[in-house]
Amino acid sequence: MIAVVGFGGVLLALISAVALVVQGTRRFLADGSASVSLRLAVIGLVAGAAVAMGALEFALVTNDFSIEYVARNHARGTPLLFTIAGAWAALEGSIVLWGLILAGYTLWVYRRLDERDSVGAAALAVMGVVAIFFFGLMATAANPFTTLAQVPADGLGANPLLQNHILMAIHPPVLYLGYVGMTVPFAFAIAALVAGDGTAEWLARTRRWTLVAWSFLSLGIVLGAWWSYEVLGWGGYWAWDPVENASFLPWLTATAFIHSAVVQRRRGMLQAWNVALILGTFALTILGTFLTRSGVVASVHSFTQSAVGPALLGFLLVVLVGGFGLFAARGHLVASSSRLDSLASREGVFLLNNLLLTLFAFVVLVGTIYPMVLEAFTGDRVSVGGPWFDRSAIPIGLVLLGAMGIGPMTPYRIARPGVLWRRIRLPLEAAAVAAAAAVAAGLRPITVVATVALAAFVITGIARHADELARGRSGSYLGELARLPGSDPGYWGGMIAHIGVALVAMAIAFSGSFGVRQEVTLTVGESMSFEGYTLTYLSPFLREEPNRSVIGATIELSRGSRILGNLEPRLNQYPNQVQAIPTPSVRTGIREDVYLSLVRIDQGTATVTVDAFRFPLMWLLWLGGLVVFAGGLVAYTGRRKTSPIPTAVTSDA
Amino acid sequence: MFLIAMGGLLALLVGFLIANIRESLVYYKTPTEVVGDPAAATAGRFRLGGLVVAGSVTDSSTEVTFAVTDGTTTVAVDHVGTPQQLFREGIGVVVEGTWDGSVFHSDSMIIKHDEQYRTEEGGVYTPDSRYPTP
Numbered sequence: 001m002i003a004v005v006g007f008g009g010v011l012l013a014l015i016s017a018v019a020l021v022v023q024g025t026r027r028f029l030a031d032g033s034a035s036v037s038l039r040l041a042v043i044g045l046v047a048g049a050a051v052a053m054g055a056l057e058f059a060l061v062t063n064d065f066s067i068e069y070v071a072r073n074h075a076r077g078t079p080l081l082f083t084i085a086g087a088w089a090a091l092e093g094s095i096v097l098w099g100l101i102l103a104g105y106t107l108w109v110y111r112r113l114d115e116r117d118s119v120g121a122a123a124l125a126v127m128g129v130v131a132i133f134f135f136g137l138m139a140t141a142a143n144p145f146t147t148l149a150q151v152p153a154d155g156l157g158a159n160p161l162l163q164n165h166i167l168m169a170i171h172p173p174v175l176y177l178g179y180v181g182m183t184v185p186f187a188f189a190i191a192a193l194v195a196g197d198g199t200a201e202w203l204a205r206t207r208r209w210t211l212v213a214w215s216f217l218s219l220g221i222v223l224g225a226w227w228s229y230e231v232l233g234w235g236g237y238w239a240w241d242p243v244e245n246a247s248f249l250p251w252l253t254a255t256a257f258i259h260s261a262v263v264q265r266r267r268g269m270l271q272a273w274n275v276a277l278i279l280g281t282f283a284l285t286i287l288g289t290f291l292t293r294s295g296v297v298a299s300v301h302s303f304t305q306s307a308v309g310p311a312l313l314g315f316l317l318v319v320l321v322g323g324f325g326l327f328a329a330r331g332h333l334v335a336s337s338s339r340l341d342s343l344a345s346r347e348g349v350f351l352l353n354n355l356l357l358t359l360f361a362f363v364v365l366v367g368t369i370y371p372m373v374l375e376a377f378t379g380d381r382v383s384v385g386g387p388w389f390d391r392s393a394i395p396i397g398l399v400l401l402g403a404m405g406i407g408p409m410t411p412y413r414i415a416r417p418g419v420l421w422r423r424i425r426l427p428l429e430a431a432a433v434a435a436a437a438a439v440a441a442g443l444r445p446i447t448v449v450a451t452v453a454l455a456a457f458v459i460t461g462i463a464r465h466a467d468e469l470a471r472g473r474s475g476s477y478l479g480e481l482a483r484l485p486g487s488d489p490g491y492w493g494g495m496i497a498h499i500g501v502a503l504v505a506m507a508i509a510f511s512g513s514f515g516v517r518q519e520v521t522l523t524v525g526e527s528m529s530f531e532g533y534t535l536t537y538l539s540p541f542l543r544e545e546p547n548r549s550v551i552g553a554t555i556e557l558s559r560g561s562r563i564l565g566n567l568e569p570r571l572n573q574y575p576n577q578v579q580a581i582p583t584p585s586v587r588t589g590i591r592e593d594v595y596l597s598l599v600r601i602d603q604g605t606a607t608v609t610v611d612a613f614r615f616p617l618m619w620l621l622w623l624g625g626l627v628v629f630a631g632g633l634v635a636y637t638g639r640r641k642t643s644p645i646p647t648a649v650t651s652d653a
Numbered sequence: 654m655f656l657i658a659m660g661g662l663l664a665l666l667v668g669f670l671i672a673n674i675r676e677s678l679v680y681y682k683t684p685t686e687v688v689g690d691p692a693a694a695t696a697g698r699f700r701l702g703g704l705v706v707a708g709s710v711t712d713s714s715t716e717v718t719f720a721v722t723d724g725t726t727t728v729a730v731d732h733v734g735t736p737q738q739l740f741r742e743g744i745g746v747v748v749e750g751t752w753d754g755s756v757f758h759s760d761s762m763i764i765k766h767d768e769q770y771r772t773e774e775g776g777v778y779t780p781d782s783r784y785p786t787p
Contacts, residue, residue, distance in 0.1 A: 359666075362666070363670060366667065366670045366671070366674070367670075367674065370671065370674055371678075380680060381680070381681040381682075382678040382679060382680050382681065383678070383679050383681070383700075384674055384677055384678060384679075385677045385678070385679055387677060388673070388674055388677035391673075392670075519734075519735060521714065521735065571738060571739075579739055579744070579764075580738070580739065582737075582738070582739075598738065599735055599737050599738060600735055600736070600737060600738040601738060609735045
């Protein structure tokens with residue numbers, strides 16, 4: 001019964017998406033006249049998507065195993081949180097979530113649609129096309145509401161890896177808010193091309209929408225890294241796995257766009273380039289979906305092989321050929337004629353930033369798809385090692401960090417040495433002091449010293465500017481400092497994000513260069529020293545939890561005479577899986593994390609072998625990610641005033 | 654003119670990246686491919702995948718020798734390091750190391766996670782989803 005309701009929702013959304021395309025196109029042709037109503041189509045899309053998601057959740061929570069998706073991905077013993085998260089833990093459900101978020105964004109764009117807004121109407125029609133594709137998938141190849149003739153007594157349960165950590169409930173929706181959100185800028189770019197709109201109007205709106213998607217994408221990527229660190233137990237957070245790269249690629253191009261869009265707004269340059277970046281970003285999200293959802297790469301994200309793969313590949317081709325074909329035919333209509341006055345200017349640094357970010361994206365793209373292309377043509381199965389990516393990413397990343405510091409200090413048009421010197425002196429001094437301190441503290445790899453110096457450069461540059469402005473105002477110093485972001489949210493949001501990136505860069509450099517791994521074997525009661533800590537094997541344990549049985553080791557962590565606590569690396573045995581899943585145990589500290597992953601536990605001889613890792617400053621990575629997210633949101637609020645409709649502003653705290 | 658220049662630059666970059674990538678590639682081979690290829694002994698490091706043959710495991714705390722098979726060919730493996738808890742006969746492993754013509758010397762082992770799920774009735778259900786092996 002609920003399957004019928006759910007499928008009805010899918011069909012309603014599909015029909016509404018078709019109606020949205022028709023009505024959006026008609027309204028565009030009528031110069032955006034509100035006499036062509038989009039209301040019903042949008043409401044139908046949202047309602048249909050919500051009914052589909054609601055039905056799926058209802059079926060999961062009520063253990064309705066007559067639905068194949070529920071029988072495959074849920075069991076009676078599954079805890080409630082993972083039951084709810086089960087709606088996006090497998091292929092079909094994840095596409096329902098995709099559709100729901102797309103419908104949500106469509107509603108949001110619709111609510112901001114102005115009378116006579118023909119570009120906005122065309123953008124909604126483009127979103128309708130994308131919605132037709134995804135709801136079409138749900139109605140055919142990825143139907144989540146297929147029923148079973150024979151209803152099993154219990155389901156198989158979720159993939160054990162996906163019910164091992166609470167982040168599983170948060171990471172996918174957040175990442176999808178970013179991924180799916182890139183549809184909105186894409187829709188506006190296509191609309192601007194179709195309309196031949198050469199004004200900066202579409203761009204200001206597109207940048208706001210990109211900021212929303214980009215903020216969530218940033219947070220989603222960091223949450224994914226965190227999940228990988230806390231759950232997989234191989235002792236890291238990023239492996240240049242194709243699936244990780246799939247989320248990183250659109251992030252890079254979207255970041256490039258956020259910057260180059262500023263140049264267009266301020267100086268009327270780079271219009272065509274901006275359109276190309278947006279088209280590329282959306283194409284990369286579809287490529288990423290194809291990589292992660294089609295089974296071309298083996299990973300926890302590639303659920304099943306099905307007709308979804310070819311469908312996504314086809315859609316990718318449509319996006320590439322259609323988008324860039326339109327761009328080739330009509331790009332000149334939105335292109336600019338302004339030229340750069342001088343490379344030594346804010347525009348020049350933005351240009352450098354864009355070249356580096358697209359180069360970075362290009363390198364990652366080549367490394368990601370090369371193995372697939374090679375296997376397709378020669379049959380050789382290969383993997384590109386992480387070191388190859390590191391070799392490219394480290395120099396590009398360091399230059400980017402430098403550009404990130406210099407850019408905001410450089411004036412537009414032409415940078416006079418005097419002005420630049422006044423702004424750059426203090427940050428340069430701070431960088432020199434930081435570098436000297438790092439060397440004195442015994443930090444050796446030049447890349448780490450450079451990262452520390454550049455991070456100090458970036459952060460001091462921002463602090464100096466904030467300090468200068470706050471002093472120049474009448475109010476109390478701290479009060480003015482707190483009011484700064486509100487005075488120019490676009491700029492200061494960007495600066496907050498820069499601080500976040502600098503923190504992330506520090507964490508990557510430190511954990512990458514000074515991470516230590518040691519294999520430790522202990523018998524019960526025995527102690528061993530590890531990087532200044534003492535590990536003592538207290539006892540093995542065996543626990544029955546509602547959905548799994550757990551075998552593990554209680555290991556006491558102490559430093560000197562101080563006991564820091566017990567770590568419990570373990571193996572989780574799920575009833576539906578023959579093999580157990582190892583789960584590491586992490587103690588996060590200000591200086592460093594101690595991370596234990598169970599290798600082998602032997603009850604007979606009472607020995608345990610663990611992989612012990614020490615990672616310095618890991619918390620900076622998670623904090624930096626949050627700061628980047630916050631910066632993106634601050635910048636978003638600042639663009640509100642350029643919105644066509646000044647909506648009732650809900651004041652932000 | 655500009656487009657041609659950009660295209661040329663891009664082609665150059667791709668060429669450079671791919672030339673560079675080749676040195677970092679890790680090849681994956683099956684026992685049959687290894688035994689059938691005389692060049693494998695001089696190929697440097699690569700990954701070898703297969704099932705651990707029942708009765709072939711000799712375990713000490715720091716080293717383990719066993720044989721892997723792909724069903725047609727069997728290759729002897731000498732692995733240095735403590736094997737994981739999950740290591741046992743009959744499971745799939747991917748080992749990385751070098752091949753000397755008769756024995757594969759490995760120092761890195763990834764356990765391929767079993768893709769079989771147990772069902773209530775004792776039957777076996779095999780989804781195509783796999784476990785990540787970063």
